[in-house]
Amino acid sequence: MKKILLTGVVIIALAQILSAQKLYSFLDNGEPVNKYPAVTWLKESGITKFEQDKIYVIELWATWCKPCIKSMPHMSELATKFKGKITFISQGVWESDTAKVRQFITDHAAFFTNSMVAFDGGKDKADFDRNWLKPSGTIGIPRTFLIRNNKIAWITDPFVLTDEHLQMLVEGKLTAETAKAIVQKNKQ
């Protein structure tokens, strides 16, 4: 009996610790964001929070994800075009081999010239998994998050993201609705 009770106490304590660390319950278009989950930054710079007056694009990827790699030239082109206006973050997810990720970045340095690069450390145990991927219902990559004024402006597939979207984001005119309208227009 004592043992069972103890287990219960431990689980409650664990749940409390976990809940204390939880940054976000729900991440969707229009939801507020302030802190960046704990990750390992693989280049000289990184962030711990989103600045109010800054604009961010977070791109989720993994070395095993072929569509992610396919989207990289397009994303790095956008990063170059909006250098100084938008902070690009290439956020590696769902893999635990740091050496492999570092090697990939070395081998494909051109893709990461104008972006910060982060590594989350693996599925389920990573802070980024718990505090970003799960609250945003993310189950597939690549996936891109656009952030302005501490709010998620739009969550998208990187292949439909254009410089028109980013220009509107810079001008503060981008919402999920206006963004989807551009995608629709480009389809025709």
Add this chain to the structure above:
Amino acid sequence: MMTLRHVLAGSAMLTLTVVSCTLYAQQLPFKIEGQMGKDQQGMLSIRYESMHTLVQDSVKVSNGAFQFSGQLQEPAAASLTFIPENKSVRGQFKEIFLDPATTISMKGDSNLLSTQVKGGPSQTDLDALFVQYKPLQEKGPVLEKQFKEYQEAGDEENMKRVGQELQALRVRRREIQIAFAKSHLNSFVGFSLWARQVDGFIKDPVKLEAEFNTYSPAVRNTPSGKRVAASLAIAGKLLTGIQAPDFTLNDISGKPVTLSSLKGKNVLLWFWSRNFIPFEPFSFAINKISRQCKDDNLVIVSVYCDSDQQRWLTEVEEASFQTPNIINLIHPVRLTAEADTTTVGKAYDLSMGMIPHSFLIGTDGKILVRDVNFLSEPELEIKKIINK
């Protein structure tokens, strides 16, 4: 993107079964007597399900000879895997159909694939089905090999093309199965193929019940047939326009909550546990509905179906089901292959394969939507219906 549909968390859960049927249905012995070529040595394993209990057994193959025996209440699909002692020879896989009170003979002059299977009526039906599969079986491996080659070469255009051809083969296979099921109404093999549609939440109980009734009494009276009949009967009482069955379950503070006490509000009744993956799209949808409908007359009744109360608290916390319009209740019963005998278990057919599922209930307590689609903007569908 991954395909979304509930997947049992582990095959070990399949071994959890309900004894009620095993007590009443008669168990009859079956036997497999096999002889491959005399040069065949190794290990042969068998897998089959007997009333939702996964049975696994393995025997040593000496000089090609092997034998299995077991007990069955009804016919069962079985798969055999032969792992030769000589590691340079590839393993082989064969599907057969077992009948109770039957001896199955498997004879061949080389490996497992060379054996001719002679068994009961179900094996005869399976042979007839395999004849129809034959053109697909020849095409399938060729396409798979091509796909792998294109994948290695990074040739996406051809990968897409071959992928579509493979998909067409799968569709064709299912068409063959459906046609076979419709034309073999006294066959357990035919019935098993048809019954895949009732393995999980039953979308269209009226249509499926009519189809079920075309099967012979012998098939319908097998334990599986009776179970399908019971599920269809429950689903028939959960149609749109019908009053949602009432129940009382405890909330997180231990206070009993009765469904009918929520009359006057629209209710999204959601039954879940953590026996399926991926869970996140569902928890995300619940959070989205909760936020987008916070000013609508809607309450989300989230019913966790598992006996582990501590885990429930952790899961609720992790999934952030803590907004004011979510009521967290627990149905403290570990789900099995068959619905439990509690009021809510019987009324909503709460069994392992049925989770997760949901009902949108109107202010008058009547069902508005069966099985809300959580994966395609459910908040918009719900808003549209309740604000009509």
